[in-house]
Amino acid sequence: MFGGFGENVRVALTGLGANKLRSSLTMLGITIGVAAVIVLVSLGQAVETFVRGQFLGLGTNLILVFPAEDSRGVTIRLTLDEVEALDDPLRVPDGLYVMPQLNLTRVAAFNGREAQGRVRGVTDEFPTMRSRAVAAGRFFDRTEVDGLARVAVIGTTVVDRLFPETYPIGQTFRLGDVNFRVIGVMENASSPNPFAGDENDLIFVPITTASTRLSGERDLRGDRPITSVLVQARGEDSISMAAAQIRQTLREERGISFRDEDTFEIFTQDDLLESLGQITGLLTIFLAIIAGISLLVGGIGIMNIMLVTVTERTREIGLRKAVGAQKNDILMQFLIEAMVLSLLGGGIGVGIALSGALLVSSLSAELAVRVQPESILLATAISIGIGVFFGIYPANRAASLNPIDALRYE
Amino acid sequence: MVSLFKRRGGRRDDVPVDVQGRRAVIEIQGVTKTYAMGDIEVHALRGVDLTIYEGEFVSIMGPSGSGKSTLMNILGALDQPTSGAYRLDGVDVSRLSESDLAKVRNKKIGFVFQNFNLLKRTTAQRQVELPLIYAGAGGRSRKAKAALESVGLGQRLNHLPSELSGGQQQRVAIARALVNEPAMILADEPTGNLDSRSGAEVLQIFQTLNRERGITVVFVTHDSWIARHTQRVIMLRDGQIVADAPIAEPLIAGHNERPSMEDEMEAVLKTVYYGGKEEEYT
Structure with a gap:
C-alpha cells in the first residue's frame, strides 16, 4: 500500500x-x-x-530519639531512667536493642600531645547495632559497661592525632581529668554521612563511665541526662510500630497530657531518606x-x-x-x-x-x-x-x- | 473504485472505435476549466472535444496562454475539469477523488517532463522502480531492467543522474513512464532541454515505442519541428481546439536535418507560423 x-x-x-x-x-x-x-x-x-x-552502613532498622523543646521552649533532656523504660520488652516489644548515647567534649592528652576529644558514651551493643567493627583490639563488653570501666575505643583520626608514633592499644591517656586505657581502634568509617557525622574522630567510652566519671551531671530529679537514644527495631516491618511504642512510653514517662505536643523527636532512617x-x-x-x-x-x-x-x-x-x-x-x-x-x-x-x-x-x-x-x-x-x-x-x-x-x- | 483497475483484461463495450478498429484511449467532451484569479475568472479551456485512439502519436500545440498546459494537466489526471467529461481508457476520471487520481496516474499514465525530473542520488534502476513501488507491484527490479533495456540503457542500471548525459537522463525518464504499462505516455516538451542530437535520439525512442509496441504517445510542444515527427497535430488557441489534423508524412527522427536558421526565418517571414489554416502544419 x-x-x-x-x-x-x-x-x-x-x-x-x-x-x-x-x-x-x-x-x-x-x-x-x-x-x-x-x-x-x-x-x-x-x-x-x-x-x-x-x-544501610549505619545498621538496619534504626530509630533515633532526640529531646525536643516543649511548648514553653524548654528542652528536657533524655535520661538513663527513660532508656530503661524503653528497654522494657513489655512497653516496647518491637525494640530489639536500646542504646543510650552521650556526647561530650573533653581535652584528650597523651605524651605531651593535646587535642579536642569528641567523646561518645555508648554501650557494648554499639558495634552490633551500627554494623561497625574494630580494626584492632576489641570493643568494651557488658562487664566493663556495668563496672564503669575507664576503657576507650578510638577512631582512626584520633590515632593520627594522639598516637602518631605509638601503638595505641594498651596505652593510657587523659580525657579531661580521667585516665583511660585504649583497648581498641575502630575500623575506618567509609565517609561522613548525614545520619551520624564523621565518626573517625570519636573516642568511644562506656556510657556509664561517661555519665559518671566524665560528666557527673544530674538533672533536677537526680537522673543522669544523655544526648540521644538509638533503638533497633526487630525487623523492617516493625520500625513504625516500634516508633509508636517508643512515643507512647516516653509520653507516659514524661507525663505528657494528650493535649500537649511531644517533648522529644523520633527519627527513623526512612524519615531521613x-x-x-x-x-x-x-x-x-x-x-x-x-x-x-x-x-x-x-x-x-x-x-x-x-x-x-x-x-x-x-x-x-x-x-x-x-x-x-x-x-x-x-x-x-x-x-x-x-x-x-x-x-x-x-x-x-x-x-x-x-x-x-x-x-x-x-x-x-x-x-x-x-x-x-x-x-x-x-x-x-x-x-x-x-x-x-x-x-x-x-x-x-x-x-x-x-x-x-x-x-x-x- | 475497486472495479476501476480490476477490469484490466475486460474491455468496455461502449468505447468509441475508429475506422481502423482502434479503441479510444482518451475521450474528452465539452471540457472547460475556469480559474478564479482573485475577482477575475480566467477561462483556460472553453469547451474542448477530443478523442485519441490506441496507438496514436499526437502532438498538442499552441502558444503560451492557449490552454495547452491546462489541457495537459487534465489529460494527466493532475487536475480536474470544471465541467465536461474525460474518460481515460474507458474510465471516467473527471470526478475522481484525490486518492483515485493518484492511482490513475500511477497505472494509466506515464509522464515525461522537459527537465527529466529524476531524483537526485538515485540510480537509474531505482528511478524506474518508483512507479512500481507506489503500485505495490512485485518483480520490480526485473521490470525496471526490462524498461531500461527497451530505451537502450541496459548497461547504465546503476548510474546516477549526474553520471548520465541529458539524452540518457530523458531515456531513464521514458523508461520510468513505460514501466507500469500505462494507457498512454504524456510528454511535456520532452526534447526542450536537449541538443539536436540527443533530441533526435529521444524522438527516435518515442517513434520506436509507438510503432513497434503500439504505445499511445501525446506530446505537448510548441516546437513545430518536433510536432512534425508525430502523426497528428492538435492546435489550441484561447482555450479551444482550432485545428486537428493528421500529418501526411511524419518525419523519421534522425533522418532529416532540422531546417537551417535561414529557412526557419524565411518560413516565419512568409507564413503565419501558428494558428490559421491546418495545411500549414502538415
Missing part, C-alpha cells in the same frame, strides 16, 4: 547523508536532550543508591526541566529543517505524486525522515550518556553510575515521539502539495 517502510528509511538515510553537516547540527539538540535525560536518571539513581548504601528525597527530587525536577527544554529546542530544530527539506524537495514531491504516490506515501516518507533524524540524534545521545556514565564511575569509586536499560528505552521512545510530533506538520505540508504547483516549483 505505502511506498514501503524500508524504502522510506533508505530514502531518508540517503537524504540525510547528502546533508551531513546540516543533519548532524539538527540532531545535536536531540542528542544533548537525550544524553541529559539518561545521565540525569542514572545519576539520580546512583546518588540514591549511594545514600541508601550509606544509611524521605526528607533527603525531597531535596534530590527538587533537583531532579529542575534538571528534568532543562532536559525537557533541550528536547523541545531539538524538536523545533527538526521541524525547522524538515520544513526546509520539504521546500527544497518540492519538485521531487511533485514527481512522486505524478507517478502515483498517495498522500499517505508522501506523509510517511517525511515522517520517517524526521523520525530517523531524531532517532539517530537520540542514539548518539545514548552513546554519549553511556560513555559519560563510564567516565563518572571510573572517576568516583563510590558513585556507581549505571545506565538502566529502562532509560535507554525511555530515550528511544522520547526520540520517536519527538520525530512524530515535530515531523507531522512538515510531512503533512509535503503530502498536501498540489502536484501541478509542485512540479512547476523552481
